[in-house]
Amino acid sequence: MKLGFFGIGLCLIPLAAAAAPVATPYANNNGALPPSSQYTGPLFKLSHAYPAKVAAPAMPWRDAIQHGRITVQNASAYAEALKAAVGKDMPTLLFDYAHWDAAARGWYNEPWLGSANGKYGGREAIHGMYVGTDELDASLFAASGLTKPISTYVLTYYDKVAAQTLNHVWSASAGMKPSVTSTSTQFAEGSLIVKAAFVTAGPDVWPVMAGTQVWPLYITTNATTGGSTLPKVTNTYLMQFDIIVKDSQSAPDTGWVFMTLVYDQNVKPGPNGIWDQMVVLGAQWGNDPQANSTVNPAAPLLQNWNNPAAPAYGGATFGWGNRLSGPNDGAMNDIAYKDGVKQQLVKNAQDSSCMSCHSTAQWNPKTNTMPSFLLPATSNPPQIASKQYIVSPPPGSPDWLRWFQNRKGNVPMDAGSIAADFDMVLAFKSLPLWYTATTGKTHALTGFDLRGKRMPPRAGK
Structure with missing residues (x-):
C-alpha cells in the first residue's frame, strides 16, 4: 500500500477494530520516496504557513501601462513587467533548487495535493509536481518535430x-474543513499565482526542448515511455511557465490577467540564464464574449494578445478562435456533439482557453462538486463518446458560450455555487481531494486530468 495521506497502523487486534486512517492535508508528497540509488538531492516541502494579513503590494505591471486598462496594444509591456515582478524568485526555484526556500521567499502551496488515496499519484516527492495532462498526442506538435506523446x-x-x-x-x-464562502475565496488586489509545467519529452523526442532546464521527478505517468507500474526517477523538461495576477484596475471585466511564457531555444541566455529564454507567448484578460469564433472565425479578439515572436510550437495549441492557451493547457481536444440529429466527431478541436477554463472554478457546497467541467462539456465529469471524444455542446452554441463569458471572480458560472475567483487548483484539485480524504468516498473528479481523461490508477510504493 502506498503511504500517502492515509497512514498505516499496525496493531494486534481484529482488522475490523483497527483505527481509521488519518487524513493529512499538509503532506509533502504521495508517500513514495525515491531510493538513494536513484536520487540523493533535496525533496519538496509544502509551504503552508499562510499569512493572515499582508500590506497591499506595489504593482509595477500597472506602471507599465500608465495605470490604464490593458489592451492589445500595451499587453506586451504589461506582460514583461509581470515577468520581471516574479523574476527575483523564480530563477532560484527553477534553476537553483538546492537553495530554494519557498516559505522564506513568501511563496505557498495549496493543501491536499499530497493526497493520493492509493490510486492517482498526488504530489511526487522531489519537486512536488503532479500530473497536468496524462497524455498529449504527438500529432498536436508534429510541426515542431515531436515524435512521441507526452x-x-x-x-x-x-x-x-x-x-x-x-x-x-x-x-x-x-x-481539515475548508471555509468556502463568497468572501473567503476572493483574492486581494495584486495577488500573484505562478505555475511551472515540465514535460516528459526531451530533445531526442522533441527538438524544441534542447537546452531547457531538466528536473528529475519520481513518477509513473509518462506517455513518452509508456510509464511504469512503480515510480522511478525520470527527467522532465521545462516547457511552460504561467503567471496570473488579480488586477481589477487593468482588467475590470474579469479582475484578472493571465500570461504564459514558453521556452525558446533560439533566444540566447542572458544574465538570468534560461529564465531569459522563457518568452512571452501571450496575455489574456477576458473571454471576448462578443467574438463567436465559430460563426465568424475572423472576429477580432479585444481581450487577448498573442506574441507573434513566440516560438511556433507555443501557439500550436491556442484555444477557440486562437484565444491564449499554452502547450500544457489542453485547449485542443477530440469532441463529439450533435449537429441537429447527426453526431459529429472532431479531432483536436479548439475548445478552450486560459480564462475560459479557470472561469469555471466554483464549488457547490450542497453537492460538494464543480457543476461544470473545465472544458465545454455536457456533464462533469465529462461523458466520453467513441472511447476518446468529450461530449460537448455544439461549438458556438448558446450552451458552448457559457464557457466564454466575462464574469468577475465572485460570480459563479452556475447558480447555487460559490465562485472560487479563478482558482482552479482549489476547485478542481484540493476540494475534491479533501472530500475524498475526509469522507472515505472517492470524489467523482478524482483522477481526471485537465482534458477530462481519467488517469489510470498507479501503484506508488
Whole structure:
C-alpha cells in the first residue's frame, strides 16, 4: 500500500477494530520516496504557513501601462513587467533548487495535493509536481518535430498576497474543513499565482526542448515511455511557465490577467540564464464574449494578445478562435456533439482557453462538486463518446458560450455555487481531494486530468 495521506497502523487486534486512517492535508508528497540509488538531492516541502494579513503590494505591471486598462496594444509591456515582478524568485526555484526556500521567499502551496488515496499519484516527492495532462498526442506538435506523446507535470505557488486567501479557506480548521464562502475565496488586489509545467519529452523526442532546464521527478505517468507500474526517477523538461495576477484596475471585466511564457531555444541566455529564454507567448484578460469564433472565425479578439515572436510550437495549441492557451493547457481536444440529429466527431478541436477554463472554478457546497467541467462539456465529469471524444455542446452554441463569458471572480458560472475567483487548483484539485480524504468516498473528479481523461490508477510504493 502506498503511504500517502492515509497512514498505516499496525496493531494486534481484529482488522475490523483497527483505527481509521488519518487524513493529512499538509503532506509533502504521495508517500513514495525515491531510493538513494536513484536520487540523493533535496525533496519538496509544502509551504503552508499562510499569512493572515499582508500590506497591499506595489504593482509595477500597472506602471507599465500608465495605470490604464490593458489592451492589445500595451499587453506586451504589461506582460514583461509581470515577468520581471516574479523574476527575483523564480530563477532560484527553477534553476537553483538546492537553495530554494519557498516559505522564506513568501511563496505557498495549496493543501491536499499530497493526497493520493492509493490510486492517482498526488504530489511526487522531489519537486512536488503532479500530473497536468496524462497524455498529449504527438500529432498536436508534429510541426515542431515531436515524435512521441507526452505527459505534463505542474507545480503551483501563491505569493504572500494571494496566500491570504489560502489562510481564509484552510487555516481555521488546520486544513481539515475548508471555509468556502463568497468572501473567503476572493483574492486581494495584486495577488500573484505562478505555475511551472515540465514535460516528459526531451530533445531526442522533441527538438524544441534542447537546452531547457531538466528536473528529475519520481513518477509513473509518462506517455513518452509508456510509464511504469512503480515510480522511478525520470527527467522532465521545462516547457511552460504561467503567471496570473488579480488586477481589477487593468482588467475590470474579469479582475484578472493571465500570461504564459514558453521556452525558446533560439533566444540566447542572458544574465538570468534560461529564465531569459522563457518568452512571452501571450496575455489574456477576458473571454471576448462578443467574438463567436465559430460563426465568424475572423472576429477580432479585444481581450487577448498573442506574441507573434513566440516560438511556433507555443501557439500550436491556442484555444477557440486562437484565444491564449499554452502547450500544457489542453485547449485542443477530440469532441463529439450533435449537429441537429447527426453526431459529429472532431479531432483536436479548439475548445478552450486560459480564462475560459479557470472561469469555471466554483464549488457547490450542497453537492460538494464543480457543476461544470473545465472544458465545454455536457456533464462533469465529462461523458466520453467513441472511447476518446468529450461530449460537448455544439461549438458556438448558446450552451458552448457559457464557457466564454466575462464574469468577475465572485460570480459563479452556475447558480447555487460559490465562485472560487479563478482558482482552479482549489476547485478542481484540493476540494475534491479533501472530500475524498475526509469522507472515505472517492470524489467523482478524482483522477481526471485537465482534458477530462481519467488517469489510470498507479501503484506508488
